[in-house]
Amino acid sequence: MADSKEFIYPEKWLSKASTGDRVASELRMRIISGKIESGTILSENKLAADFSVSRSPVRDALKVLASENIIRLERMGAVVIGLTEKEINEIYDVRLLIETFVFERLAKLDTHELVKELNKIMEMMKIAIKYEDADEFSYQDILFHETIIRSIQHSYVLMIWSNLKPVMESFILLSMRTRFKEKYEDLARIITNHELYIQAIGTKDRALMIKSLHQNFDDVQGKVDDLWMSQQMLSKGVEQEHE
Amino acid sequence: MADSKEFIYPEKWLSKASTGDRVASELRMRIISGKIESGTILSENKLAADFSVSRSPVRDALKVLASENIIRLERMGAVVIGLTEKEINEIYDVRLLIETFVFERLAKLDTHELVKELNKIMEMMKIAIKYEDADEFSYQDILFHETIIRSIQHSYVLMIWSNLKPVMESFILLSMRTRFKEKYEDLARIITNHELYIQAIGTKDRALMIKSLHQNFDDVQGKVDDLWMSQQMLSKGVEQEHE
DNA sequence: CCAAGTATACTTGTATACAAGTATACCCTT
DNA sequence: AAGGGTATACTTGTATACAAGTATACTTGG
Numbered sequence: 139m140a141d142s143k144e145f146i147y148p149e150k151w152l153s154k155a156s157t158g159d160r161v162a163s164e165l166r167m168r169i170i171s172g173k174i175e176s177g178t179i180l181s182e183n184k185l186a187a188d189f190s191v192s193r194s195p196v197r198d199a200l201k202v203l204a205s206e207n208i209i210r211l212e213r214m215g216a217v218v219i220g221l222t223e224k225e226i227n228e229i230y231d232v233r234l235l236i237e238t239f240v241f242e243r244l245a246k247l248d249t250h251e252l253v254k255e256l257n258k259i260m261e262m263m264k265i266a267i268k269y270e271d272a273d274e275f276s277y278q279d280i281l282f283h284e285t286i287i288r289s290i291q292h293s294y295v296l297m298i299w300s301n302l303k304p305v306m307e308s309f310i311l312l313s314m315r316t317r318f319k320e321k322y323e324d325l326a327r328i329i330t331n332h333e334l335y336i337q338a339i340g341t342k343d344r345a346l347m348i349k350s351l352h353q354n355f356d357d358v359q360g361k362v363d364d365l366w367m368s369q370q371m372l373s374k375g376v377e378q379e380h381e
Numbered sequence: 382m383a384d385s386k387e388f389i390y391p392e393k394w395l396s397k398a399s400t401g402d403r404v405a406s407e408l409r410m411r412i413i414s415g416k417i418e419s420g421t422i423l424s425e426n427k428l429a430a431d432f433s434v435s436r437s438p439v440r441d442a443l444k445v446l447a448s449e450n451i452i453r454l455e456r457m458g459a460v461v462i463g464l465t466e467k468e469i470n471e472i473y474d475v476r477l478l479i480e481t482f483v484f485e486r487l488a489k490l491d492t493h494e495l496v497k498e499l500n501k502i503m504e505m506m507k508i509a510i511k512y513e514d515a516d517e518f519s520y521q522d523i524l525f526h527e528t529i530i531r532s533i534q535h536s537y538v539l540m541i542w543s544n545l546k547p548v549m550e551s552f553i554l555l556s557m558r559t560r561f562k563e564k565y566e567d568l569a570r571i572i573t574n575h576e577l578y579i580q581a582i583g584t585k586d587r588a589l590m591i592k593s594l595h596q597n598f599d600d601v602q603g604k605v606d607d608l609w610m611s612q613q614m615l616s617k618g619v620e621q622e623h624e
Numbered sequence: 625c626c627a628a629g630t631a632t633a634c635t636t637g638t639a640t641a642c643a644a645g646t647a648t649a650c651c652c653t654t
Numbered sequence: 655a656a657g658g659g660t661a662t663a664c665t666t667g668t669a670t671a672c673a674a675g676t677a678t679a680c681t682t683g684g
Binding site for chain 1: 441444448449450468471472474475478479482535536537538540541544545
Binding site: 436454 | 634635636637
């Protein structure tokens with residue numbers, strides 16, 4: 139899978155991944171970042187040639203991306219859907235839905251171990267900030283939420299998360315990379331929000347949980363939108379003057 | 382894909398399906414019905430031989446079933462998970478989650494067309510009962526809920542439904558087939574519940590909606606359990622005397 | 625008889641080949 | 655010149671071939 143274009147998905151996250159997974163991850167990033175524009179028609183043969191692999195892993199990748207709702211498989215070619223503001227809002231609807239569900243379950247469980255685990259992740263996130271490692275920060279951020287969701291051991295809620303995760307991951311990865319460069323001060327607030335979330339879980343304070351959840355979302359959503367749009371503009375070849 | 386064993390998934394639902402889809406549908410039915418026991422290890426080669434197809438469609442099928450959480454892909458072979466009572470409860474958790482979400486959205490929309498559409502489906506269901514067509518009844522039942530979910534045009538909620546649907550479909554299909562034979566009187570109550578549901582949507586009466594939803598679930602869940610277990614027992618080779 | 629190492633018979637993942645179907649473009653006829 | 659039909663260059667879906675890795679079983683040495 140050697141290729142001329144540089145890859146934007148972290149190599150280190152693909153240590154044990156199959157070629158199909160690699161193609162899927164990279165395509166996903168290119169679609170979500172806007173490098174591949176919404177509406178584009180992807181051909182299995184063309185992609186196989188681009189990535190220097192056979193059609194088999196490409197087919198696998200397209201199936202995966204279709205199940206994530208960022209492309210649509212049609213008779214002739216796969217049509218790129220991408221992430222518009224509408225889709226981003228929808229994703230957060232679903233996250234809100236499952237995370238509140240998870241919280242209700244957690245209220246009935248012993249959350250001691252979970253809180254400990256989450257605190258560990260927080261430490262990791264802080265170190266990632268210190269060393270300006272946007273990818274690592276994103277990884278831990280995703281892991282944070284996944285840890286919470288896994289803790290209730292609900293296979294079908296976990297299934298929803300698994301379907302959402304790759305898109306979330308790409309989205310967060312891209313926005314964090316931008317923030318680490320342009321809005322470094324945002325990160326402190328993200329940390330604070332997560333700490334509120336942990337506190338809510340520890341004390342089983344529903345009101346606090348809802349608050350931190352919304353704050354988290356508003357933060358990510360509202361503030362990110364600008365970064366987001368600017369990044370998509372950027373990728374569409376609109377050159378920015380200010381060096 | 383000619384085979385000695387008879388298929389339990391309705392042929393007519395596969396009119397335009399690929400071989401991979403056919404294999405997936407049939408395997409799903411066999412797993413959920415208990416014909417293939419939980420814990421069984423499936424091999425791509427063996428399945429390909431069983432269904433008289435190549436490995437390609439079998440691979441596709443296994444990937445689909447894995448995404449539905451009824452098998453688990455491992456290093457050597459795919460392990461059948463199946464549907465225990467735990468999974469069934471979890472599925473209904475998720476249905477409750479998304480259907481209540483959908484209802485909240487519907488409260489803000491004009492539901493006139495939707496109600497009309499749902500009434501049409503109800504008529505179909507009644508006719509299916511009249512002609513004792515369990516498969517058609519199941520089809521319309523699934524369609525009923527899918528129509529409601531589709532109506533709010535939320536692609537990511539629809540995605541959740543799409544992931545859940547095949548398993549739901551198989552489950553409902555199996556339990557309806559049993560009911561049409563053994564508990565024919567249940568069907569009238571199902572109709573009543575659905576009519577309540579339509580009424581709730583028409584009047585946007587949340588309390589009524591919750592009530593009919595729960596009634597529907599309690600009905601399907603509580604009462605079906607016996608049928609269910611008996612059916613699974615049956616398939617495990619426990620021969621019943623009473624002809 | 626037991627242990628260790630090798631050989632074998634599996635497994636999955638990727639590549640390639642082939643068949644069937646579809647849209648496009650070109651050519652021929654009117 | 656315009657319309658219809660055919661040819662072609664695509665597309666996807668399935669089958670087969672091959673490579674790399676893993677568990678099991680057997681054999682061989684102690």
